[in-house]
Amino acid sequence: MTTPPAPVPSRVLVLNSGSSSVKYQLLDMGDGARLAVGLVERIGERTSRLVHTPGDGGEPRERTEPIADHEAALKAVAEELAADGLGLDSPELAAIGHRVVHGGLKFTAPTVVDDEVLAEIERLVPVAPLHNPANVVGIRTARALRPDLPQVAVFDTAFHTTMPESAARYAIDVETADAHRIRRYGFHGTSHAYVSRETAKLLGKDPAEVNVIVLHLGNGASASAVAGGRCVDTSMGLTPLEGLVMGTRSGDVDPAVTFHLKRVAGMSTDEIDVLLNKKSGLVGLCGDNDMREIRRRIDEGDERARLAFEIYVHRLKKYIGAYYAVLGRVDAVAFTAGVGENAAFVREAAIAGLEELGLVVDGELNAERSSRARIVSPVYARVAVAVVPTDEELEIARQTFDLVSANSLA
CATH class of the missing domain: 3.30.420.40 (ATPase, nucleotide binding domain)
Structure with missing residues (x-):
């Protein structure tokens, strides 16, 4: 037997x-x-x-x-x-x-x-x-x-290591930067890798043929410019503080803000760290970091919530425009993570006014709630607007399994 x-x-x-x-x-x-x-x-x-x-x-x-x-x-x-x-x-x-x-x-x-x-x-x-x-x-x-x-x-940082030095380096003294590993690393890399690849699949194309702007919008938020499956720029930097307005993080601020707070307000480095990472962003602007609650407050006429939302969207538009310029040609803008996947009003606001760039959303498609990857732009749109649920665990599992399988065959 x-x-x-x-x-x-x-x-x-x-x-x-x-x-x-x-x-x-x-x-x-x-x-x-x-x-x-x-x-x-x-x-x-x-x-x-x-x-x-x-x-x-x-x-x-x-x-x-x-x-x-x-x-x-x-x-x-x-x-x-x-x-x-x-x-x-x-x-x-x-x-x-x-x-x-x-x-x-x-x-x-x-x-x-x-x-x-x-x-x-x-x-x-x-x-x-x-x-x-x-x-x-x-x-x-x-x-x-x-x-x-x-x-x-x-x-998390691996996907962003393909950024050119022109995107990855800060314009500070090179010796100081190198001695202390100061450069732009980027984060949410497994999500950006997964979503950019799934967006290409949604378009029926090979990832190597597609240029995508990925917007990972959760409590932490980041954007990336992905050219032919390779990251060429991303919004987070040395730490996850840089870039978009987030739930509790400020995103981009003038670096001199920290010096000003130290000299004028007498704040310590640790206090400034807490301010920018935990008491800023949406929660610092209006007291809430839940986009559903912010939307409810806006509907009730709350001006502080409205301003917070407008600042959030303004920063999103700036990064979409900047990464459009970096890529030169864009095939899709993909929204993902908790806010990106579920807040239709955020997607609508972020794309509004970008028609000259070929970007527009279809109101009915955008309002549809679904757990599947989908396109929410009209068929005539030059650039697809997509909603692609992220799956970082699946991406980690795929990369892990591919590596051990390759090693076992070697």
């Missing part, structure tokens, strides 16, 4: 480790199934919470208990997966893919983590102090739980 061949590992566990949370998804890259989705939050607090949902749209399970650290969090995740027959010891698990926010210039592609790679991610902590430490803890913990399994780091 012939022994049946062992199943080829096709599952990827995606981990996104924050300072006090772990988001995770288990995906089967063979058939595209999402086998589990979950979140552990308030790690280290007395009332930690784990919400685990098996399959696509299964019945969620919730645990509320003290979870001391990321090691305990991942062990709890492993228990929930095992309860569904999807344990970390499964021979069908091919790899664990980790979202890592900052990869600097060294990491331009997904990378199998070894001690040297982990040390380099740690060396980048000074330019990503809020994110990279948590990413490192998540990788270390997963390696300890499954030391035999490939751990792959997928970097």
Whole structure:
């Protein structure tokens, strides 16, 4: 009797480790199934919470208990997966893919983590102090739980490393910039990569043939100019503070604002950091960072909310126009993330008045609510306006699986 061949590992566990949370998804890259989705939050607090949902749209399970650290969090995740027959010891698990926010210039592609790679991610902590430490803890913990399994780091910054030096460098002293790694790195790279490729698919074209402006609009927001599948410019810079108006971040400001606040207001560096990152943007302008609430207030005649919205949209238009000039030819403008996918009035306002650039939205198509990728511009429009739901976890899983599959064949 012939022994049946062992199943080829096709599952990827995606981990996104924050300072006090772990988001995770288990995906089967063979058939595209999402086998589990979950979140552990308030790690280290007395009332930690784990919400685990098996399959696509299964019945969620919730645990509320003290979870001391990321090691305990991942062990709890492993228990929930095992309860569904999807344990970390499964021979069908091919790899664990980790979202890592900052990869600097060294990491331009997904990378199998070894001690040297982990040390380099740690060396980048000074330019990503809020994110990279948590990413490192998540990788270390997963390696300890499954030391035999490939751990792959997928970097938010990697997609933007194709920017030319003219877009990536700041106009400051070169020696100082190089000594302290000061340049424009960009973020949300997995989202921009995924959405630009899916937009090309929506147009029925190869990504290499398409120029796209991607607008990732969530609480954090960024824009990118993508030429033939390669990023040539993006709005976030050394940190995720630069660029568009965001939920709590200022986006672009005159750098001298910081000197002024220090000299005139007597604010410390830390206080200015908090101001620009947590007390600015929409919340600083009108007290709300929820676009639905801002829309409600505008409808009720709230002028402060209206002005905040107008500032938000003005910045969006500036970046659309700037990236149109950078690309020279634009095939599509793609909206994604929480606001970009769901706020039809934001899309309408951002595109209004850009008819001379070939941009226009169809009111009926734009108002339609859907979870699918779609075009919301009329058929006669020279440039497509698209709504493309992002899927960063799927992008991380794809990049992870492609890398380990290529390595296994090498």
